[in-house]
Amino acid sequence: MLSKPIYNITPFTLLDYPNHAACIFWYAGCNMRCSYCYNPEIVLGKGTIPFSEAISFLKTRQGLLDAVVFSGGECLIHKKIAVQIKDVKALGYLIKIDTNGSQPGVLKQLIEENLIDYVALDFKAIQSKFQQITQSELFAEFEQSLDILLQSNIRFEVRTTYHSELISTEEINAMVGYLDAKKYTGNYYIQFFRNHVKTLENLPSSARIKAASLLPALYFNTVFRNES
DSSP, X not given: OOOOOEXXXXXXXXXXXXXXXXXXXXXXXXXXXXXXXXXXXXXXXXXXXXXXXXXXXXHTSBTTBOEEEEXXXXXXXXXXXXXXXXXXXXXXXXXXXXXXXXXXXXXXXXXXXXOXXXXXXXXXXXXXXXXXXXXXXXXXXXXXXXXXXXXXXXXXXXXEEEOTTTSOHHHHHHHHHHXXXXXXXXXXXXXXXXXXXXXXXXXXXXXXXXXXXXXXOSSOOEEEEOOO
């Protein structure tokens, strides 16, 4: 039976890989169940596109696109992901990974084999709230992934989706303090929940956190996304 790991392909984006034209491979399935997830059909659904078809698409975009974003769901839970990333890398594309940090072993392998160029790491919640937010017991794995990235030369960002009914201002400040204690030096992106969109669970509208409520970080900048 032909494996179809990819749910969908976004053929062009200027937003998902900093300063590069890219496409996005949306891998089906995830090992977390965050209620605010914008991609319930990807998380709960099955793939529709075989990897061979994705490679054929990329061959038609050589010279037009710079990079491929591997996203999901959680792309790193797929057994053949390292081989598939290697095949894309061989075509000359930059590789970005969007990950929840639950697969530190795979992440370490990809870094050691020089297969990735940029990582967006989701920081779902502080440890005491992590299980409630993600419906998983994977905080230790997230922490390992963060430590691996901190010890590498890979460009990466850390990001959190903020919903005022799920994460308090005090908890966001605890997350800022956690990253400071790790001496993280990149941007910390707080992504405002977009109200009135389909998510994994029905949620009330979210209020915006105020910049004045956040504690200053010593080593990094906190940047808001989706402010409009």
